[in-house]
Amino acid sequence: MLDVALLGCGGSIPVSHRYLSSVLVRYKGEMCLIDSGEYIQVALKELGWGLKNIDYILLTHYHGDHLFGLFGLLQTISNSERTEPLTIIGPKGIEKVSNAIKLLVPYLPYELIFIEQPDVITFLDLEIKTISLQHTIPCLGYSFYLKRQRRFDVDKAVKNHVPKEIWSKLQKGNTITLGDVTYTPEMVLGEERRGLKFSYITDSRPISEIPSFIQDSNLFICEGMYGSDDDLEKAQNNYHMTFREAATLAKLGNVDELILTHFSPKLENPEKFLTNAQEVFPNTVLGTNLLVRSLKYPD
Ligand SMILES: [Zn+2]
Numbered sequence: 373m374l375d376v377a378l379l380g381c382g383g384s385i386p387v388s389h390r391y392l393s394s395v396l397v398r399y400k401g402e403m404c405l406i407d408s409g410e411y412i413q414v415a416l417k418e419l420g421w422g423l424k425n426i427d428y429i430l431l432t433h434y435h436g437d438h439l440f441g442l443f444g445l446l447q448t449i450s451n452s453e454r455t456e457p458l459t460i461i462g463p464k465g466i467e468k469v470s471n472a473i474k475l476l477v478p479y480l481p482y483e484l485i486f487i488e489q490p491d492v493i494t495f496l497d498l499e500i501k502t503i504s505l506q507h508t509i510p511c512l513g514y515s516f517y518l519k520r521q522r523r524f525d526v527d528k529a530v531k532n533h534v535p536k537e538i539w540s541k542l543q544k545g546n547t548i549t550l551g552d553v554t555y556t557p558e559m560v561l562g563e564e565r566r567g568l569k570f571s572y573i574t575d576s577r578p579i580s581e582i583p584s585f586i587q588d589s590n591l592f593i594c595e596g597m598y599g600s601d602d603d604l605e606k607a608q609n610n611y612h613m614t615f616r617e618a619a620t621l622a623k624l625g626n627v628d629e630l631i632l633t634h635f636s637p638k639l640e641n642p643e644k645f646l647t648n649a650q651e652v653f654p655n656t657v658l659g660t661n662l663l664v665r666s667l668k669y670p671d
């Protein structure tokens with residue numbers, strides 16, 4: 373099971389009823405935080421998943437609404453008796469973030485590891501991929517994928533004359549040679565099964581690479597800075613999206629659910645514009661503070 377919490381849904385500046393957009397992903401008790409704007413500590417406290425097990429902090433980009441909470445958070449994590457290293461990942465320019473941390477929170481009792489612009493990283497058995505987005509500065513989107521084990525297919529194993537004593541080894545992915553015969557996992561495993569996927573895209577124009585990047589996600593959280601279609605030009609000029617553009621990505625990406633986030637502070641009633649998204653992609657919901665989804669296999 374993969375738990376995903378949208379901690380806040382605001383963009384640009386925090387407003388009283390909206391924390392800034394960020395996401396916490398929890399898997400097997402370990403956690404990855406995406407972005408860390410002001411008030412992140414309040415949101416994390418209210419969510420109640422703790423701080424100590426945040427192993428990765430993924431930054432989409434270095435605008436203040438995604439970054440300014442990081443320094444206080446790192447300081448607070450040091451009070452949680454953490455001694456294991458913590459990894460911070462982000463687009464080009466991460467050295468400046470590293471320097472700012474050294475200046476503002478110089479005495480952390482755990483090591484920080486910085487990774488700039490990776491294509492893929494592994495977090496437990498999750499594969500995290502990145503995509504370069506189109507914003508006013510370098511910006512990354514992230515997807516998390518948990519591969520699902522294939523079933524053991526007894527009929528196939530028998531048909532391929534695989535000796536019973538090596539069944540479990542093949543099921544675990546090993547290739548075994550007995551005498552002149554080589555037995556592969558393929559000889560005993562059933563069809564590929566759909567894994568679990570979560571994708572997060574914020575602060576970008578809806579570029580053509582996004583649909584394949586988010587393809588078949590169980591959950592897609594995407595920015596919708598502007599609700600009204602009339603704000604399309606503003607979205608283009610400021611390198612953000614309208615609700616309708618985000619919904620179009622969800623449809624092209626064939627995702628199960630879209631949650632909109634990163635609302636403009638001027639967008640007081642996003643409910644008024646939800647139909648702009650739902651006309652294109654019906655299973656769209658508006659993000660709120662502390663909105664949680666648990667992604668599970670269907671059976
Ligand atoms: Zn932003």
Ligand SMILES: [Zn+2]
Pocket residue numbers: 433435507575
């Ligand atoms: Zn930005």
